[in-house]
Amino acid sequence: MNPASNIIPLFVILSLGGAFLISLLGKKIKSAPDILGVSTTLILCVLSFVAVRLVNIHGALIYSVGAWKAPIGISMVLDGLSSFMLVTVNLVAFCISVYSVNYMEKYTSKWKFYTLFLLMLAGMNGVIITGDIFNLFVFLEIASVASYALVAFGTEKHELEAAFKYAVMSGVGSLFILLSIVFLYSFTSTLNMADMSAILIQKGPSNIVLMVSVLFLMGFGLKAALVPFHAWLPDAHPAAPAPISAMLSGVLIKALGVYALCRIFYNVIGVNSTISSILMFMGALSMVVGVFLAIGQWDLKRLLAYHSISQIGYVVLGLGLGTPLGILGGLFHLFNHSIFKSLLFLNSGAIEYSTGTRDLRQMGGLAKKMPITSATSLIASMSIAGIPPFSGFWSKLLIIVAAVAAGRFIYAFWAVLASILTLASFMKVTKYAFMGSLKEALSGIKEVPALMKLSMCFLALICVIAGILLIPSINFIFMQKASDVVLEGAKYGNLFLGK
């Protein structure tokens, strides 16, 4: 085993350890949750960049838990796709934990918040680095259970209702995932994903694989909120405290939904033309339905939640195309969306923090009173709407070009249409919230505290410069590795040969 692979379990250990320490010390020492929470996420963020570097030097790394050899013991795998997702998740988590230091002052028991937050992070990191399919299910449930509790964190009427709906629907989704894992285990007699992939290729196509694909599509579709399964998202995401909305919309639906879908379909089961057309259709449907539902909303966070459905549609459409350009575009959009959508949710949290409302009709003229919030929100809005040179433009362009190149003109048309409608609905947000004259009731408001400003500015900076990730030499070390893993799907099965 390569000594460098000792970094892999740290992603789970550190976040679990942080959660444990905070729950232990948080009640007694007032500042412990803040310091431990921020420092844990900072370390994880730095480690994830180290992981990218290590993947570039060594290629895919494998860690065997408890030194049991690969197909029998649990293994953890760090390859291009995992390191890409780790950077996305931990970068956003770091910004959000900095933001929460000030924002969560208005709630009691901050230590519970940070404990659950780090548990959720541990679950997501676990899903990303695991190489064992049952382990994936366990981590997925850790992240999900923590997120149910976080959605209900305010324990008011709406929070509880949303959390119940979310927990039941997501619980059913988990059952489908478990059921398909059972079928796959009984068919292949292994739980190691790489081993499973090799055996499935050997056995060739069969009806069980088809049925398992449908079950996985339902399960992960529910987790990713693709359109027929999206009903919980617009309730659950706005109900949570703003940093958690940012976390849920920004990374949770991607780590548990899109990443797992991508890993299972491209690397384990193997994608065929039927599955990829189903993925593309569901992507395009989510894209259009999400944006149409978003445009009529007056609740700012609910509007943003519907846009999450729409943007996830872009990611799945790009991945479903299956061409190198499409996959690169899909992954790039995944990264960009996690940055600008978490920024937008943090902005909505900042507005709620200062004005106490989420209704767009009660806002107005906030640009004068809250210059930083309004500037960062404008950057994020332009990014999500796809205005050059902001990050969202490049990834949408890649997806649309890939769709045209693959001859899918209808999907390209829908993607352009959804982009225009996104622009329209964010013009509405900017007009009602930040432009115009200041309302009488809002004359006493102040800009938010420093740490909230800092984290919003940092995310806005990434939005502006993310386009440089496409420069060939940078692209080669970061995103190219990730899209290669997806493209060379079946190669994943050879991972353990010669180790």
Add this chain to the structure above:
Amino acid sequence: MNIYLLCLVLFCIGLYCVLRKRNIIKIIVGLIIAEYAVNLFFVLVGYRMEGRAPIFSPDATIANMVDELPQALVLTSIVIGLATTALLVAIAMRIYQKYGTFDITKIKELKG
């Protein structure tokens, strides 16, 4: 074969309960039933007719042992189910305190 079909029936009863019942507690019970059906199915996958426990000893013949891995995994899955159920019941209690009812047709303030 029959036993697998019964398992499927149990799963469908659970799903029906989640989808059709109006009482929050009944929905939670439905989720538990569906979950147990999946767990049962998982154990059945590793079961063999007249199989014996997979305990290895020097004089034992390695023949006709049940597969022990699903049993270990089901244990994990039951624990996860316990966590989810405990959280759901806690949420249901808080919902009852706020709304004064368990009927989901009366708990629908979130729309649009």
